[in-house]
Amino acid sequence: MTLVAPDPTRAVPLPLREQADVRDRWLTQRLLDVLPGLMDRAGVDLWLVIGREYNEDPVLATLLPATWLSARRRTILVLHRSDDGVTAAAVSRYPVGQFLAAWSPDDAPGVPAERSQWAAVRRIVEQADPARIGIDVSGTFGLADGLSHTDHRLVTEALGAYAHRLVSAEDLVVGWLETRLPEEIRALHALNRLVHAVIDEAYSPAVLVAGTTTALDLAWWIRQRLHDLGVEPWFQPTVSLQRAGVPLAEERGTLLPAVPYDSVIEPGDLVHCDVGLSSLGLRTDTQRNGYVLRPGETGAPAGLREALRVGNRMQDLTTAALIPGRTGNEVLARARAAAAAEGIEADVYSHPVGFHGHGAGPAIGLWDEQGGVPGAGDYPVHPDTVYALELAVRRPVPEWGGQCVRMALEQGIALTDDGVEYLDGRQTELILVPAG
Incomplete structure (x- = not known):
């Protein structure tokens, strides 16, 4: 059977399955064509988007695959700006669409999953060595203020000496949501x-x-x-x-x-x-x-x-x-x-x-x-x-x-x-x- 990419302009509403195909295609294009310029404009080298099931960062839903109706356990997305574009990785218990899998609970047998997950985030940051690490905190825009108090504490503890590089990703979040x-x-x-x-x-x-x-x-x-x-x-x-x-x-x-x-x-x-x-x-x-x-x-x-x-x-x-x-x-x-x-x-x-x-x-x-x-x-x-x-x-x-x-x-x-x-x-x- 030949699959034809659905055209969202031909008729609305599309069937849910076609909507999912369209949304996932848009996400891929946005990660490739939109996000690099936005990260440059905001001066953010690495963006952390963190949410827990039923307590999602509002931005998270715009980055997850269309079949994900919420976060699962703790879902951490890491978006690193490099000369080649943006590397999108997921530090998550489950595969996250087109994001590269960067961690599994099986990576460190005998280590509690939460500790192992945050250690994986630390390793990624060490390898990328970003000057500015964006997190979703904002006093102006609620949609850019999705990092919970607990996750803010945990990411700060996990990054240790790199924590002083954390900055508000407000401009990046607004750009991502509005473009x-x-x-x-x-x-x-x-x-x-x-x-x-x-x-x-x-x-x-x-x-x-x-x-x-x-x-x-x-x-x-x-x-x-x-x-x-x-x-x-x-x-x-x-x-x-x-x-x-x-x-x-x-x-x-x-x-x-x-x-x-x-x-x-x-x-x-x-x-x-x-x-x-x-x-x-x-x-x-x-x-x-x-x-x-x-x-x-x-x-x-x-x-x-x-x-x-x-x-x-x-x-x-x-x-x-x-x-x-x-x-x-x-x-x-x-x-x-x-x-x-x-x-x-x-x-x-x-x-x-x-x-x-x-x-x-x-x-x-x-x-x-x-x-x-x-x-x-x-x-x-x-x-x-x-x-x-x-x-x-x-x-x-x-x-x-x-x-x-x-x-x-x-x-x-x-x-x-x-x-x-x-x-x-x-x-x-x-x-x-x-x-x-």
Whole structure:
């Protein structure tokens, strides 16, 4: 039988076995083509990634074979940068995919396995003689802070005189998690296409029945639909409503929708959803807006359409500021300054997305922190990364008596050397839901 490498862009979701083939192929390519440059950029000569079963370092899952759903016993991965690239070795009781087996409990009969395992790590370090040994500790990024207290103590004891060479691998971890292969970006186009299709279906009269369906019903329908399609959400989908006569309410200095989350959806409502799915080890994060037509209406009120247009303009201003080398805080400040110059009242709170929904990398604001994000906002933007372009604008709607509406948008984008590309396009028109 001839085996053909599966194409993750042809259809999603792929069967699990094909997903595993794709993910393992990506891992091999990332170790060969991505990791050496990242280690050089971070100044790390040898990287130790350590986790125990059910207490995994968040990075570990991105390095293990697709058939490993968790670490086994204590799993130690050693990645050494040399002139030939990166040597990937596993100091583990069991074989770890394409990693070279560097230890077995049978290597030292009569010696406790834990002691023998750490001794193997010490031997590798002695042979490599690295100047800087990266370990996953970070005060800024939780995803780069996966080394447990116990394993930190044990690795320090095991390395002895080499322990003073231990450094934070924060920059390396963030780079590894945020950098995307071209094929991963193509797959994310397909995954975003899938989530957009599910949202379109949710906003159809086959699902959303005005006067009967609640916002909570719709949120649970979306979650069930994703599950039935063979993908899972990485957070509970949410659906919120705005309607004439129910003004926005202030929360932590920001105006947010005040219609109760379990309210029945009525004609004339602006319906907003926030949805993210998981497949192929990647995540999406999307928000889209629909309008429930009143009897006799053929389109949304002009004021709501204008709010979406301004939201699209705010997307343009933010992507124009998204330049490699700038920090997240600098991107935020430039986008907000450009908005102010055009009289746009907006909040920007975009973030990396990839292996994780709220991924490691530069934070470009938080919805309740518009002055910049200390730490995570000081990290620079790099090419070959994917973001959830997330923001909201506030506009008065004349047809609602001048009531302010919050038009919140979130769309996957890829930043490469060619610029910004929207993953499966962005929303430029409200999705219209018939009233009956």
